[in-house]
Amino acid sequence: MKITRRNFSLTGGALSLSFLLNGGIIHLSPAQAKERALPYQTLTPGQAALIDLLGDAIVPGAKSAGLSYYIDHQLSAEFQDNLLILRYLRVPAPFDGFYASSLAAFESAISQKYNKKPRDLTETEMTAFITAMMQSNPDGWQHAPPAPFFYFVLRSDAIDVTYGTMDAFDSLDIPYMAHIEPGHTWEVNP
Amino acid sequence: MTISPEKIDVVIVGSGAAGSLMAAKLSQAGKKVLILEAGPERKLQDLTSSQIHARRLKWAGDAVTEQGAQPVGNGFNSGYGTGGSALHHYGVWPRLHSEDFKVKSLFGKGLDWPINYGDLQPYYDRIQQEVGISGDHQAEVWRPDGAAYPLPPVPAFQQSEIIARGFTKLGKTTSPLPMALNSHEYNDRPGCLWDGWCDAGCPTKALANPLAVYLPEADKQGAKIIHQATVSRILTDKSGKKATGVTYRTAAGDEVTQLAGMVVLAAFAIQTPRLLLNSGLANRSGLVGSYIMSHSAASVFGLFEDETAPYMGPTGGQMLNQDSYDHKDQRPQGFGSYQWMIGLAVKPNDLLGIGGSNPGLFGAKLTDFMKTAAQHFGNMTACVEDLPLAQNRVTLSTETDQYGLPLATVHHSADAASMALWQGALEEGKQIFKAADAREIWTGPLGPMHIMGGTIMGETAETSVTNSYGQCHDIDNLFIAGPGLFPTSGGVNPTFTVHALALRSTDYMLKNWSSLT
Numbered sequence: 001m002k003i004t005r006r007n008f009s010l011t012g013g014a015l016s017l018s019f020l021l022n023g024g025i026i027h028l029s030p031a032q033a034k035e036r037a038l039p040y041q042t043l044t045p046g047q048a049a050l051i052d053l054l055g056d057a058i059v060p061g062a063k064s065a066g067l068s069y070y071i072d073h074q075l076s077a078e079f080q081d082n083l084l085i086l087r088y089l090r091v092p093a094p095f096d097g098f099y100a101s102s103l104a105a106f107e108s109a110i111s112q113k114y115n116k117k118p119r120d121l122t123e124t125e126m127t128a129f130i131t132a133m134m135q136s137n138p139d140g141w142q143h144a145p146p147a148p149f150f151y152f153v154l155r156s157d158a159i160d161v162t163y164g165t166m167d168a169f170d171s172l173d174i175p176y177m178a179h180i181e182p183g184h185t186w187e188v189n190p
Numbered sequence: 191m192t193i194s195p196e197k198i199d200v201v202i203v204g205s206g207a208a209g210s211l212m213a214a215k216l217s218q219a220g221k222k223v224l225i226l227e228a229g230p231e232r233k234l235q236d237l238t239s240s241q242i243h244a245r246r247l248k249w250a251g252d253a254v255t256e257q258g259a260q261p262v263g264n265g266f267n268s269g270y271g272t273g274g275s276a277l278h279h280y281g282v283w284p285r286l287h288s289e290d291f292k293v294k295s296l297f298g299k300g301l302d303w304p305i306n307y308g309d310l311q312p313y314y315d316r317i318q319q320e321v322g323i324s325g326d327h328q329a330e331v332w333r334p335d336g337a338a339y340p341l342p343p344v345p346a347f348q349q350s351e352i353i354a355r356g357f358t359k360l361g362k363t364t365s366p367l368p369m370a371l372n373s374h375e376y377n378d379r380p381g382c383l384w385d386g387w388c389d390a391g392c393p394t395k396a397l398a399n400p401l402a403v404y405l406p407e408a409d410k411q412g413a414k415i416i417h418q419a420t421v422s423r424i425l426t427d428k429s430g431k432k433a434t435g436v437t438y439r440t441a442a443g444d445e446v447t448q449l450a451g452m453v454v455l456a457a458f459a460i461q462t463p464r465l466l467l468n469s470g471l472a473n474r475s476g477l478v479g480s481y482i483m484s485h486s487a488a489s490v491f492g493l494f495e496d497e498t499a500p501y502m503g504p505t506g507g508q509m510l511n512q513d514s515y516d517h518k519d520q521r522p523q524g525f526g527s528y529q530w531m532i533g534l535a536v537k538p539n540d541l542l543g544i545g546g547s548n549p550g551l552f553g554a555k556l557t558d559f560m561k562t563a564a565q566h567f568g569n570m571t572a573c574v575e576d577l578p579l580a581q582n583r584v585t586l587s588t589e590t591d592q593y594g595l596p597l598a599t600v601h602h603s604a605d606a607a608s609m610a611l612w613q614g615a616l617e618e619g620k621q622i623f624k625a626a627d628a629r630e631i632w633t634g635p636l637g638p639m640h641i642m643g644g645t646i647m648g649e650t651a652e653t654s655v656t657n658s659y660g661q662c663h664d665i666d667n668l669f670i671a672g673p674g675l676f677p678t679s680g681g682v683n684p685t686f687t688v689h690a691l692a693l694r695s696t697d698y699m700l701k702n703w704s705s706l707t
Contacts, residue, residue: 057552057553058552058553058556059545059552059556060553060554060556061557079250080246080250080270081246083242083243083245083246085540085541087245087248087250087265088245088248088263088266088541089265090256090261090263090264092253127553130552130553134550134552152549155545155552156539156540156541156545156546159538159545159546160241160242160539160540163538163539163543163544163545163560164242164537164538164539164540168538169537169538172560172561172564173564173565174501174537174564175385176239177239177385177386177387178239178385178387179237179239179383179385179387179394180237180239181238181239182238182239182242182243
């Protein structure tokens with residue numbers, strides 16, 4: 001049988017994740033999961049809020065694209081099914097400790113520099129902090145992977161969820177040209 | 191529980207480029223062949239067009255610890271599952287040059303291969319006819335002797351045409367990139383649609399990955415493949431000079447002994463030496479694991495006034511320049527060879543995507559950049575030679591897998607001359623982009639590209655692990671296949687050479703079958 005794009009293409013959504021809800025599995029995009037305020041599986045609500053706050057400051061649009069749900073979902077996957085950029089970057093699985101320690105260091109460093117919670121930073125303060133963390137560990141950043149590395153990883157995650165979907169390609173006027181659209185085969189067993 | 195199925199002719203460890211080819215050829219010759227693949231089964235229908243989904247194709251087996259100043263990037267460069275690394279490879283298939291085989295003799299650096307280009311040329315020619323390489327051998331003025339490509343070249347889209355202006359202005363030459371990617375239908379495989387999803391695995395068979403070419407042929411000839419079968423030991427007779435088979439673990443954890451007349455290790459450049467070291471075999475030289483190499487990727491990026499359609503074309507590029515290949519000792523700085531792959535198709539996300547190219551941008555500046563770059567981005571990558579060093583090697587870790595077998599540790603720190611060559615390539619790249627009128631130019635960090643060495647071939651048992659056929663010096667019926675055999679890296683993508691070497695080894699096995707087994 002000759003395989004062409006036509007008979008490979010599937011209808012369906014873009015980035016979809018599977019959730020076990022009320023005894024059944026539903027498929028939602030990270031953005032839809034956020035809209036429904038579904039419970040997180042691995043992250044605490046506080047960690048999720050920090051991911052969305054910092055991720056959206058680095059890649060505008062990441063929060064509404066469901067960054068925290070995307071990361072949370074992947075953290076609960078088996079390593080061989082995990083889709084996080086971290087699997088390329090010599091960080092041993094499981095990855096939840098990577099995010100937990102980095103977010104704690106982020107909160108601690110913000111507190112030390114500004115005596116504030118991260119959510120209370122002004123835009124100027126957040127920009128200055130991100131500029132600093134790109135280059136070296138800010139004061140108070142401890143017991144965590146290097147700040148520039150965490151910046152790189154979270155930025156990559158945020159770009160994935162914000163720009164890696166079919167809708168996002170369309171918004172950039174890039175034709176997706178899928179052989180096999182991601183919607184039907186994206187799900188990871190919950 | 192130990193299960194002992196009946197003895198077969200050949201057991202092949204790994205289903206990547208080399209393993210799949212050898213399985214096809216040996217089963218075609220009537221041999222009973224079994225492939226043991228550590229990863230899960232992949233089918234064409236699994237190859238979803240997504241840079242995020244593509245990550246499932248990369249290494250997820252036993253943990254590998256990486257050390258050294260320039261780690262080899264096992265997590266990105268090694269594959270996992272049917273087709274191995276070749277399932278996500280980009281199909282850039284240039285040949286090594288004559289100099290690559292005699293680096294030590296010609297320049298007093300690195301190593302020599304036990305063969306020369308002339309020994310391998312007929313196999314390059316046979317493979318390209320079977321697989322169907324697209325290219326223009328006359329425009330490729332640097333290419334060593336060989337048959338014309340069977341397919342016309344891949345098309346050049348705006349991105350590569352715009353960048354090529356810079357090469358031309360500086361008096362440099364460009365040609366179509368030789369690719370194992372059908373420019374039109376060939377051998378019942380369709381032509382490419384130029385949509386840039388190569389890294390996610392090509393489900394249409396336009397790109398010659400193992401699922402498209404040699405695994406279907408092996409299957410047709412009766413070869414079997416077992417997935418999630420992790421080989422733990424190579425077995426030998428009492429003399430230790432003849433391999434008798436392997437033991438492996440199934441997905442359920444059962445230990446299975448598979449007896450075979452011939453054993454082929456094609457588990458890539460890290461797991462093959464790990465397996466030999468764990469088995470305590472083929473290491474009279476003490477060099478099992480040594481001379482691990484990885485090409486350094488020198489990436490140059492730019493924004494252009496013209497629209498570039500950077501999402502069109504193959505992921506590996508559209509055009510080639512090898513002006514800095516021959517005469518390895520005549521580079522402005524450093525030592526070795528490199529080639530430019532020009533106009534790589536990009537997606538917005540992932541390590542090699544538009545967003546990843548410029549990691550210093552965030553916030554509103556990133557948003558603006560993404561919008562502009564989606565239509566005006568250009569890039570090219572140099573594949574830069576890495577000199578072989580004995581201290582760059584795979585060793586056994588003190589950590590073990592779930593069955594108590596030591597894991598692999600890989601140390602790699604590039605030679606200063608290789609690093610200087612990489613730096614020189616970046617400088618040249620910036621000049622080319624400037625000449626092409628890029629309005630913004632930047633470069634990427636060093637990225638490891640391909641993994642080679644670790645079980646090198648050579649003339650003697652004292653200086654190498656195998657002979658030129660991949661046959662272990664110490665054990666006649668134990669063969670190694672894949673890029674681990676390379677004594678030097680050259681400055682070209684390795685997959686075409688992996689195929690040519692595997693075909694040569696297979697011819698040798700079949701010709702000498704009775705004496706080897």
